[in-house]
Every structure is written in C-alpha cells, then in structure tokens.
Amino acid sequence: MTPISNLGFQSEFVISQLEADILVKPEYTVLKTASNPSYYFGNLLALSVPISTHSKEEWLKIFTHEFKDMPKVEHLTFSWVRNNENELAIIESFTSAGFEFEEMHILALNKSAFKEPIKLNQTPVYRALTSQEDWEQWIQLSIADQQGDYSEEGLKTYLTRKAKNYNQLEKAQLGNYLGAFVNNQLIGYAGLYHKDALGRFQNVHVIPEYQNQKIASTLLTLLIQNAPSSLQSLVIVADEHYHATALYQSLGFSIVERECSLCWWPESHRKTAV
Template identity: 25%
Template sequence: MSRSLAYFTDLALRRHEGSVITREGDLTVIRSPQNQGFWWGNFLLMPAAPQAGDLARWDALFARHHPGAKHRVFGVDTSGGEASDPAEFLAAGYQVLRDSVLTSERTWPPRRLSRDATFRPLASDADWAAALTLREAVNAADPGGHEPEGYRTFSLLKLASYRRAQEAGHGAMLGAFDATGAMLSGLGIFDAGEGVARYQSVETHPEARSRGLAGTLVHTAGDWAREHLGTRTLVIVADPEYHAQRLYESVGFAKTETQVGFQKRPAAD
C-alpha cells in the first residue's frame, strides 16, 4: 500500500480504468494507453519529495518512461504534504499541488438537502451522454478551462473508463437528474480495496449551483458505497483553496492528509 492514502486510491482507480502500473525500485510508473491525454493517468509516483538539484533527474526519468509526452506530472508518495525544495521546479514552470485528503466512515445529509432531482447511478446511453454534456458545460464556464475539442475527446475517454469500471462492479458514476433527463450534478465513487472507496469528478452544472445538489449527491454516494461496496472508509480529495472542501466537511468529512504533486502543462496548452 502506498504511504499516501490519496495515491493508494488513485492507483486503484487507474487499475480499474485499465491503466498499467509497474514498479522500478522505489519508483512507480503509471501509464494509461487508453487515454494518453490524461496527465494524471500518465505520471511517475516518486517515493519522496524532491531535493535541490533533482529536477534534471526527475525530468529524465519522466522522458524515459513516457517518451513523447508533452506534459510532466509527478506524485509524491508521502502523507504529510512535504514538498522539500520545490524552488527549481517552480522556476521551470511547474505547479506544486497540495490537495486536502478528507475521510469519513459515513456521511450525513447536508443542511440543504435537495429534493428537486433524482439521485441515482448512471444506467443508459442517454445517462452517459448527459454526463458528457455536464462535463463540457463545467469546462466551458471555467476561466481556466481546457480547449473544448480536446477536452471533449478527453472526457469521452474518461467516461468510457468509468463506465467499464462500473460495469465490472468496481463502483458507479451517480448523477442528479431533472425531469427532462438532464444531469445537473455528477460524481463517481469506486472501490479501492481494503474497505476504502474514493470519490471522483464531483461536478455541478454552472446553472444549477447553490441548490444543495452536490452535497446531497456526495451523501447519497456515500450511502451507496457502504451498501454496495462494503465501504468502511470514504476518501475524497479537494483543493483547499476551493469552496468544495467546506461542502465535504459539512457532510461529515475531515482532513487527514495532504497530497502533493508536481505538474507542468504542455507548452501549447
């Protein structure tokens, strides 16, 4: 098991999606041939945070294991949020990511419980098409969103991997649907082993926010995982600077770790 609970669950989900994970000494190599545009499906998991002078070695390792990749992504398999000496990475254009890892044994209903949507796992082709529409709407409304055509391709591949994992019994994508079948909010929850389940891709349509949909869906998914996956520990990862962490805390989650990663976007992105 990884020292980081977040990366333990990340790797479990990548396996469900069809990624190839190999070890080379204390280095873990993650490859996702089914979606090579997924940066965090094609990365290196390092055993410790970088020290001064490590940039060239890390970059060379990435180029060797992911030849042709334009991005650079490294995870750090620790739980305390250590980034050691990131100065040269920052100077080279990397982002240092420090995300909150929150856990709960069970969730409770949000203060604003939504009753104006149907909350359930995705089932039909129409449901999965609605999930794509939701993802595209969220991306379009994001000031830092991705180029639409490329993001659509990425999302189609990502949703296909979630669907395969769901059909194999590893978890489910759940949505909040209105009376027309439009998906207003969505997320995934998947078994990571050892009684642990991990949430993925919590999103709400820009025109449906502040209605209690996401909180209700997170709670619904937690109950679903306990019933259908035998989950004892729920895990969700959030940007500490974004309001979502407060939402998760409001339904029973508490921060237990910090996940650290280094990410460099392709020059043309």
Template identity: 25%
Template structure:
C-alpha cells in the same frame, strides 16, 4: 505499496480502469494506453519529495517512461506538508503547478443542510452516459482554466468509458442527479479501492444548476450507496484547499486527514 492514502486510492482506481502500474526501484509508473491525454492516468509516483536539483533527473525519467506525453505529472507517495522553499521555487520556475490537496475521510456521510429533494438520483445506465459527457463538457466550457473543447471531449469520452467498464465489473458506480427532463445536473463516481476504502471521483455540477444543494446531496447519497453495495468502511475524497468544495465535503461529515502533494505541468503550446 503506496504510503499516501490519496495515491493508494488513485493507483487502485487506475488499475480498475485498465491502467498499467509498474513498480520500479526508484518510482511507480502509471500508464493508461487507452487514454494517453489523461494526465493522472499517465504519471510517475515519487517515493519521497524531490530534493533541490532533482528536477532534471525526474524529467528525464518521465520522458523515458512516457516518451509520447506532452504533459509532465508527478505524485509524491508520502502524506506531508506542501513543498516550499528552493524545491518548490525550482519546480514553479520550470512551469509546474506545485499543489498540496487535502485528503478527507469519513466513516459515513451525513445529509447536508441544503438537501435537494427535487432531483432524481440514480446510478448511470444506458443513455445516461451521453448525458454525463454533456455535463462534463458544460463544466469544462464554463471553467476559465478549462481545456480546449475538442481535445477535452476525446479525453472525457475515454474517461467515462473507463468508469463504465469499472462499474460493469462491480467495482463501484457513477451516480447522477437528474431533472424531470432527463438532463444530468450533477455527477460523481465512487469506486472500491480495497481494504474497505472507497474513493470519490469527479464531483461536478452543471454551471446552470449550482447553489441548489445538488453536489452535497449526491456526495451523501453516494456514501450511503458505497456502504450498502461495496461494504465501505472508509470514504475518501480529495479537494483543493483553496476551493469551496472542501467546505462542502466537511459539511457532510468529512474530516481532513492528510495532504497529497502533486507536481503538474500542462502540455506546452
């Protein structure tokens, strides 16, 4: 049983997407055989923050559970504060991004001040899934820290296939904002995690369509959709505290609730 709300929803959604979740005495292992390059579909969840000197032990455990993986990703299953001091220094020195993301919650959302009334909002169907892939590729290409295009396309296609299967099974939906020509300008997923909790996924806006109020409008619309179609009582979304998205989420009714600790090392060249 996870204790972090962020990881409770992460693990629940991975299960819906077909990932394998194995609870061991010292950790929880998440595996996504259908998408091996999905870092947060193939990770270890620690029961507590690592102590000084724990890094070699955890890396050995990761190699044992994910022997083919080029990445290294660990979650910490306690809500808390960011790792600091010698522990954080040790992991950073080994090439890890030591993150402390904000988990925000809301009982319901409110319309943003900049409500977009021009875009068409809908649950993805049929050819919309190809448009969603094009959106994700455009966002990745515009990101200075984005991933290699060919490998990212494979990952994104597999990830959307998992979302599509979860949507078909009634667990939630991917919603998009479209222009009059059918181009997908913004998109996100929202899925039921159980216990009346729904989690947002992958809020993205096309680089050429930003500053139009699309993301805030879609986040609000998806929250109302989840309340109606999933019976959601608590909406959960996760944001980088140093990125503008957290302010956007707070503007539509979300409140910071806890900190989600993550340790992530990209595949080494």
C-alpha cells in the same frame, strides 16, 4: 492496493484499476494508463521521497526514461505528499519552466462515521448516467467546469476515454456515476468507485445555478447509501481553495493529507494553441 502510503495516489488507482499498470521503484511509483495517454494523473510518478531529493533536471530524465515506451504521453506529472521540508526552491524551479503547481486536500472518512444531512434535496431526479446523451451532457458540463489552460478538443478526447472507463467499472460492479437531472438536463453529478475496502469519490460537481441547494450533499448521501457493505474508507480529493471542502467536512470527512503535484503539458494541449 499499492504499497506506498500516499492515500491520494492509492485512491487514484481505484479509478484506474481496470486500465492502469503500476511499477514500484525505491523512490517513486510509476502509474501508466496506456488507454488514456492524455490522462495527466493516470500517467505520472508518485514520489515516495521528498521532491528535493533530485533536481528538476534529474526528475525530468527519470520521467522520460520511465515513459519511453509510451510516446503518446506528452506531459510530465509528479505527485507527492507535502512534508515539513522547505520545498519552495525546487518547486519554483519547475514553475519557472512552465509547470503548474497544485496542492490538494485528501479528505477521508470511515463510512460508519458519515454524518447524513438532516434534509436532502429531492427536487431533481437522481439516477445513473446510462445513455450516450447522458454522457454527452456530462462531457459538456465537465469541459465548462475546467479552469485550466486545456484545449477543448483535447479535453473532449480525454473525457470520452474517462467515460468509457467509468462504464467499464460499473459493468464490473466496482461503482457507478450518479446524475441529478431537472427536465432531463444534467445539473449535477458525482461518482463513487471502490477497490477492496477503499472508495474514491470522483468529480463532485453542481452547475452554478443549482449550487448551495444541498444537491451535492444529496448526491454523496445517495452514493454512500447504495455502496457495498464491504466498503469502509471513503476518500475525496479537492483543491485546497475549493469551497466544497467545508461541505465535505460537515459530512464527517477530515483532511488527512496534503498532496502536491507539478504538471507540464505541451502547447498543443492548451486552449491558446493555434
């Protein structure tokens, strides 16, 4: 496990543990995922000091220096845990330069405190994603679910590499991806992966036509029921405005951190690119 206290970052390393390298510096930790250079949150600086410690220009120089050996990393990503400092001015200096700012809820739960729903939705068939067709469906639904300004071609490349990593994690018995199927069509999915006693959920999603039917809570319940006994702490990362945060809290999860990020990517990665 990484030595920094940022739980969101620690759980991100759970997903990247087979392919990522970590370098700890006094003011930040460098996460590098050479096998997926367009993985914005797999190639980043996780700050252990307030972002106001340096100016935007200084942080950009630091990032460029740390990733000079990875020319295929064309983006810039910084993450940190929000504190009580006034960060508005430094954040605005980034967003005015084209960075996207996000604040995520880091929700955590001790597995023994999980509040299993009274009723599960047993209508779909719940099974692991195994075939190429399963993963192709997952890629298409993941692309459709994306809200950001990302090109479809770039997303498909990124997601194909992510699927390969998920399969490698499953082969190493470090977790799995569970899908909900109706007439062999994937309509919902979620993953749970672990390192030591820490587990991280990944991409909990149900397509709009099947939302609010307890499918997401059923996916989470089945994953937890089949998790190894050594797993103690469970983490979910969700956008602060994401409606499912209330669902997670109803299952016993609580918000333990607010993780901020700033990310910039070039025009060639955007859906508006010609």
